[in-house]
Amino acid sequence: MFGKLFTRSASGRATVHVEPFGWTFEVEAGQTILQAALARGLPWPSRCRVGSCTTCRCCLLAGDVRTLTDASYVLSREQLANRVILACQSQPRGSVRVHLDRAAATLRRDADPSAAAADASVPAA
Amino acid sequence: MSHYLRFLGVHGFVLATVAGIALGGAWMWLGVAAIYGVMIAGDELIGDDFSEPAYAHPRLLDATLYLAPPLLALLCFVMAWHAGSGDLFGAGAGVQATLGVDPCAARAAHGPLHWLGGILSAGLTFAAVGTNIGHELTHRTTDRGAMLAGRWLLALTFDAEFAIEHVYGHHRRLATPADPATARRGEQFYAFLARSVVGQTRSACELERGRLETLGLGTWTLHNRYLGGWLMSAAIVAAFGLAAGLAGVAVFVLAGLAGRSVLEAVNYFEHYGLVRDPDAPIEPRHSWNSNKALSNAVLFNLARHSHHHAAGDAKFWQLRAYRDAPTLPYGYLTSMLLVYVAPGWYRDRMTPLVLEWDRRHADATERRLAAAANRASGLPSLQLAAQGQ
Numbered sequence: 001m002f003g004k005l006f007t008r009s010a011s012g013r014a015t016v017h018v019e020p021f022g023w024t025f026e027v028e029a030g031q032t033i034l035q036a037a038l039a040r041g042l043p044w045p046s047r048c049r050v051g052s053c054t055t056c057r058c059c060l061l062a063g064d065v066r067t068l069t070d071a072s073y074v075l076s077r078e079q080l081a082n083r084v085i086l087a088c089q090s091q092p093r094g095s096v097r098v099h100l101d102r103a104a105a106t107l108r109r110d111a112d113p114s115a116a117a118a119d120a121s122v123p124a125a
Numbered sequence: 126m127s128h129y130l131r132f133l134g135v136h137g138f139v140l141a142t143v144a145g146i147a148l149g150g151a152w153m154w155l156g157v158a159a160i161y162g163v164m165i166a167g168d169e170l171i172g173d174d175f176s177e178p179a180y181a182h183p184r185l186l187d188a189t190l191y192l193a194p195p196l197l198a199l200l201c202f203v204m205a206w207h208a209g210s211g212d213l214f215g216a217g218a219g220v221q222a223t224l225g226v227d228p229c230a231a232r233a234a235h236g237p238l239h240w241l242g243g244i245l246s247a248g249l250t251f252a253a254v255g256t257n258i259g260h261e262l263t264h265r266t267t268d269r270g271a272m273l274a275g276r277w278l279l280a281l282t283f284d285a286e287f288a289i290e291h292v293y294g295h296h297r298r299l300a301t302p303a304d305p306a307t308a309r310r311g312e313q314f315y316a317f318l319a320r321s322v323v324g325q326t327r328s329a330c331e332l333e334r335g336r337l338e339t340l341g342l343g344t345w346t347l348h349n350r351y352l353g354g355w356l357m358s359a360a361i362v363a364a365f366g367l368a369a370g371l372a373g374v375a376v377f378v379l380a381g382l383a384g385r386s387v388l389e390a391v392n393y394f395e396h397y398g399l400v401r402d403p404d405a406p407i408e409p410r411h412s413w414n415s416n417k418a419l420s421n422a423v424l425f426n427l428a429r430h431s432h433h434h435a436a437g438d439a440k441f442w443q444l445r446a447y448r449d450a451p452t453l454p455y456g457y458l459t460s461m462l463l464v465y466v467a468p469g470w471y472r473d474r475m476t477p478l479v480l481e482w483d484r485r486h487a488d489a490t491e492r493r494l495a496a497a498a499n500r501a502s503g504l505p506s507l508q509l510a511a512q513g514q
Contacts, residue, residue: 032438047406050264050437052297055406068438069266072336073293080339088438 156246168456209369248383285354311502
């Protein structure tokens with residue numbers, strides 16, 4: 001409970017680091033990881049945005065998220081055990097580090113993830 | 126202020142239905158007549174509203190949603206009282222003492238044709254208020270209170286499983302052949318009604334079974350939300366049986382089924398004939414939109430359907446107009462009435478709009494899918510168009 005106070009900045013924002021692309025971006029309080037990523041023009045793959053198609057899934061490497069929908073309807077037991085989360089249904093509780101499948105991210109033909117990384121990166125400190 | 130007050134209007138329709146059934150006789154048709162009459166005329170006369178007001182007090186708007194459970198409980202009570210023969214909780218004597226009207230005399234005057242109006246009124250009210258607000262609430266999957274209230278509202282139309290299928294099925298498969306709740310090109314309403322109900326039931330079962338397996342929970346337990354939903358409906362049926370015997374059960378079950386068919390009529394025209402590559406994101410063009418002012422005020426912006434599907438987590442007051450999205454030719458109640466009484470005519474009415482969608486909205490992949498859907502539609506006008514696609 002208090003950890004949230006310390007890891008979030010005063011404005012209620014949280015920082016998301018995305019591997020292997022090296023993207024770093026801020027998520028406003030109440031925003032999901034996907035909303036923040038798309039707002040910055042990042043080519044994060046997504047389809048339904050209500051937590052059912054699993055296109056936006058990523059792996060939570062560090063940190064904690066608040067999950068908005070019941071992911072057990074759409075993710076397997078193995079995925080849940082491996083901390084796979086849906087970016088469209090996850091609000092970071094403090095800073096998090098996630099891994100996004102490179103193949104999944106390049107599914108979006110209209111954007112090049114490596115090019116987007118240069119625009120989106122902000123100093124992590 | 127009016128931006129807030131307009132969302133209270135729907136509860137006036139609940140009161141009209143309650144009053145109509147309580148007055149008895151031909152008044153029992155009051156609910157259905159008022160809802161169709163006011164909505165059809167209002168959408169025609171008032172027209173569109175593209176405004177996107179910023180609401181400083183969204184909690185007030187949420188409060189209007191929570192008026193639905195007590196008001197619909199009142200409706201159920203009045204239905205049960207009039208279907209039964211005793212004086213439930215002394216309500217009849219109380220009404221006579223305070224208002225000076227005799228509910229027992231009203232009850233004695235009910236004939237089968239009057240009850241038909243009462244059942245249609247109650248069914249339409251269950252759908253317009255119960256299903257619609259249940260839809261809004263069960264999208265709020267992290268809010269336990271909203272989920273509970275929403276599922277009880279949906280249970281009035283035997284559809285608490287909607288909370289599973291709609292969010293985790295329909296929103297994922299939208300505008301693809303895999304979605305039972307997307308009407309195909311050339312499909313008539315009554316054929317769609319059967320396919321959609323069967324398909325959504327099957328999908329809800331499969332989704333719930335998958336979830337229970339994933340979590341290692343047993344099928345025949347209270348963890349099973351599919352069964353839980355049916356228990357909610359069964360509890361309401363049992364309450365009607367206790368209060369008013371078989372007549373009470375019959376009245377409620379028929380009203381619930383009528384309400385369920387309303388949901389399917391709405392499903393029918395919200396996505397009729399639209400196609401999407403299952404691997405492509407859901408966009409505003411994959412729903413038929415409407416900015417009719419009255420439809421949106423009464424149905425909590427449900428008619429702003431393009432934004433709802435493009436951003437399923439948006440609350441009703443956040444939904445934007447999307448003027449350029451594919452637009453329905455009529456408001457919601459007008460479309461419903463046409464779908465019910467003239468299903469073939471409505472389907473043909475949509476043919477030029479569907480073909481315009483192919484030209485104006487579809488991307489290259491969707492144009493190919495649309496051409497295939499036109500060929501498979503069984504409608505000569507669509508098949509002819511497919512030759513040039």
